[in-house]
Amino acid sequence: MVPPLFLDVLPDHYILDMCAAPGSKTFQLLEIIHQSIKPGFLPDGLVIANDVDVQRCNLLIHQTKRMCSANLIVTNHEAQYFPSCLSAKDFTRDEHGELKDILQFDRVLCDVPCSGDGTLRKAPDIWRKWNAGMGNGVHRLQVEIAMRGITLLKVGGRMVYSTCSMNPVENEAVVAEILRRSKGSVELLDVSYELPELVRRPGLRTWKVRDRGLWLATYEDVPISRRGVILPSMFPCDEICTSKLQSDSLYENATLNNSEVKNNCSFESGDHCVTMDIDNTTFKPLTMDIDNDPKKLGNDVTLVHISKDAEIEDDCKVGASQNDLDETKAKVSSFSLEHCMRILPYDQNSGAFFIAVLHKISSPHDDSVKAVGQSNRRMQRTQRSTSPGLGSDDQPVVRSSIDIPQDDPGVVEAASAPGPTDKFPSVKDDQGAVETENIEAFDNGEDGNLETKQTKENLLKHGKWRGVDPVVFFRDENTINSIRSFYGISDVFPLDSHLVTRNCDANHVKRIYYISESVRDILELNFKVGQKLKITSLGLKVFERQASKDNSGTCTFRLSSEGLPLLLPYIGKQILSASLEDFRHLLQYRTIKFPDFVDADFRENASTLISGCCVIVLKEKNKEIFQDDSSAIAIVCWKGKTNLSIMVSQLDAQELLERLQARFGGQRASGPDESDASLGASAEMEVSGAQVAEPDFVE
Ligand SMILES: C[S@@+](CC[C@H](N)C(=O)[O-])C[C@H]1O[C@@H](n2cnc3c(N)ncnc32)[C@H](O)[C@@H]1O
Structure with a gap:
């Protein structure tokens, strides 16, 4: 699988796989962190594999068993609310001013749920099921998950955003929204020099949005009744904007005017976005003349030429009347979205998929923290008063696996229509915000906010998740000593504080799992913050209780096959x-x-x-x-x-x-x-x- 290969993973990296099931990429990530490690040793890093679907989590656990890794934690959260385990009360900073005691990652894989049109070859029924609404329906969730991933990424870290769709609404539009929201603290990497053998095509910088048989070029074209479904962030630019940093000839003929914001521009003109002096009635947008000759594509990802006044080449005219196409001119994104990668099936006999590699340059600025928090709250208030309510559209509704109570105001807000000046609405980003921390600038809410009503309901009183066995350190010295002595396990191999079980009653423990130091650190942090992580599985099963016909002199715990490769070098008897x-x-x-x-x-x-x-x-x-x-x-x-x-x-x-x-x-x-x-x-x-x-x- 290609997306993990662009993560540039090292054995000491903390990696979050946000939407991980059934686990093929998790397996690959584990393989990478383990590959240069000698038998009997563990890498310093870890992988947290998360999925919202508990059954798919079980599939992932089964799939990754073969890796025999003590460096894996499987969690079951909505990725957009994945906890950072920051205890708002007692967080501290290290000597560099970085927050300590917070769950952040060197690498994040954001392989989001998508319409799956890129899997047509192996899933031909998509021909019958596919409609444009599928991509539009998942866009919001994709942005939310990706933004959460960026929040959880360390400064200097890398995140790969990937889908198996070719729909720009699920791809470039999401990447553009990440860049827009992050206001310069995240960059889209040009990785054309990495994996040179992979034939890839550049990302699009212009596209239109399809809704109910219409091609829409700008958000202004969206009928009011559809504005809860078709969002500004789905368009190349939800205002006529281009980057003032971009001094190349692409835009040199455009008259830039920093002070004017026209066209109901919905977001601040910041570092990355300035408005052009345009008049809606006379403006001829800059359009792209994309050279689509496959022979000239391939590794060369700098294919996008923009010619002023050229008409958009819409390669997807099926079902659109000529009127639609003439009357609407697609905008050009100001971001260098050509650095995204589109992998097409016929270039190297694969599925079709999309990859973008993002790098977190810095923490967001404090002022942007407030701006984002405030604008979302403002927007939500607007929505409360203007919301047409649920069920007004025909798009697939993306729901979490957790049942959302009907009276939850967050749901109404999420599904309600933003006004033309609204930013992309975010679900439940308004609960108890702590606006002083940088970490929330990207956030749908900081950690306290993320503990949504649903998750709080699932987290029972004593730090125990409903339906999930608790994770408990196994500290029964007598048993540990008897195991060590029976198998002659060398003292060099640490057992204390590396063994966990899923049973609070030490006398009835059936299985004992070994966890790496990195997993132990996360577990300790999780205990400290009241078990915010809902852990489905962790570590490597090393010992299992075993009844025998003749118990005399034997050890009550047998070795497990999964744990044997790790223990083997230390076993002396x-x-x-x-x-x-x-x-x-x-x-x-x-x-x-x-x-x-x-x-x-x-x-x-x-x-x-x-x-x-x-x-x-x-x-x-x-x-x-x-x-x-x-x-x-x-x-x-x-x-x-x-x-x-x-x-x-x-x-x-x-x-x-x-x-x-x-x-x-x-x-x-x-x-x-x-x-x-x-x-x-x-x-x-x-x-x-x-x-x-x-x-x-x-x-
Ligand atoms: C494209 S698949 C992931 C494939 C996986 N990365 C692999 O390589 O095997 C998308 C996954 O996202 C999960 N998912 C859907 N919505 C989610 C959400 N809100 N949070 C976390 N996972 C979600 C689905 O259950 C599904 O397993």
Whole structure:
């Protein structure tokens, strides 16, 4: 997947994947932070993978299990209200004046929900379902999520905004709105030199908005009745504006007049936007002459030439009457949106998708904090008095997974119509604002505001999220010591304060998870601020309670397969190496009686292990055990009175057998499933001298 590749991720980065499920990009991000790390070590960074849909979160947890990462937290929030965990009461600043104790990220991936028209190739039913309203319907949410991402981004950090749509309303319009709102503290990066092998096309700087069969060139063309649905930010510029910083010939013939704001300009003429001296009746807008010759596209992203007085080339005339097109002239965005990337299916046989790479240059200025907060409140008051109410449009309504009570004023505000001079309305950005902090300048509200009515309702009294098991540090010393001693886990490997469970009752803990230092820091911050993070899953499952038929002398917690790669280099007891032949037999027959092992030494050593969980490592190159080799293959087993059984699922065992075959060759191994079915599942089979027997642990 391409978007994560533009994030320029390092192993020590704190990364937020805002809309992460089903997790293919999260997986990639985890791979990147882990890739240069030695076995038994963890990167300093972490990934927080968030999704509003709890079922999709579960899918993500399942998908990312294969990464065996202790550096992952999965959360379940509406991304636009993702908490920054700032405790308004007791925040502090470090020596550089940066806020401490606040959740901010080096990298943010903002792979937002979109209309998905770029996935047509693999989802052909989109041909039937698609309509222009789909893009218009998600634009607001996309901006809100992206703005939240910018707020949560550290100064100097990078955010990638991506969709799998080609609709400019979901793409360039969102990026332009981010730049407009951030007033110079965020820049759109030109990454044409990064990933040169990727064929990409430049972002658009001009487009029209389609609504109910009409092509709309400016917000002024939007019928009053549609202004709750079609927003100013959907247009290249919701005023006739261009950047005074842009001194190139593109705009040199335009008469710039900083003092005049015409055309119901809805936002302040700041650093990035000045108005042109125009008259609505006589003005011929600057238009773009986009060279669409595919041969000249590709890596060259500086394709946009603007010729004064040229007519807009509207490449999407289907359904638009010529009148529509003649009467409305599309505006040109003042931002360098050509730095965005459009990836088209036929350039390199992929899906179509859009990527913009943003860089946070500075914290927003204090005055912009007030301006944004005040203008939103002003706007909301206007809306309260002018709102036509819900249900007045035919666009898809974007709702969160959390049911919003009908009487919630925020919802009415969100769906109501902004007046022509209103900025883009934001839901619930008005509750208890603390206007003194820079962090909220980009915000739909600062942390206190983000704890919306809905989330407060879901956060029960004692810092516990409804429907989610609490996260608790596992500090039961007796159990930790018994685990350490049973498996001979080296003191070098820290267990204290790295183990968590999802059960407050230490006596009934079933699973214990290992968390990296970075995850632990976030968790401690989360406790400090009253558990604002709704954590669905975290860390790496390392130990599981295991009942056995004979409990004498054994440890009540077995090792988990997921956690084994991390613990392997530190395990000193209950570990043996087996020859390829015996290892294969174990995988094939799952339980083998000691006399049936081929290697006499292994037979002897296995029978003298303490009953209970143990680890069998595949012996290679005559080395006895080489646990700290990243290519070491090991499985969790159970030593019974008379036999050894693997604690690996049938499917995983089969996959491992296939990998062994690919790596070492030899006959393709078949599991008992593929053997003579007439023997029956309970029958003892003799294949290559190995016998299937009953395991001694309770499954
Ligand atoms: C394009 S998909 C993300 C794909 C994902 N990044 C991947 O690579 O597998 C968009 C995701 O956004 C989630 N979503 C929709 N609205 C959301 C919101 N308000 N906050 C967070 N996630 C949201 C959807 O559940 C969906 O999983």
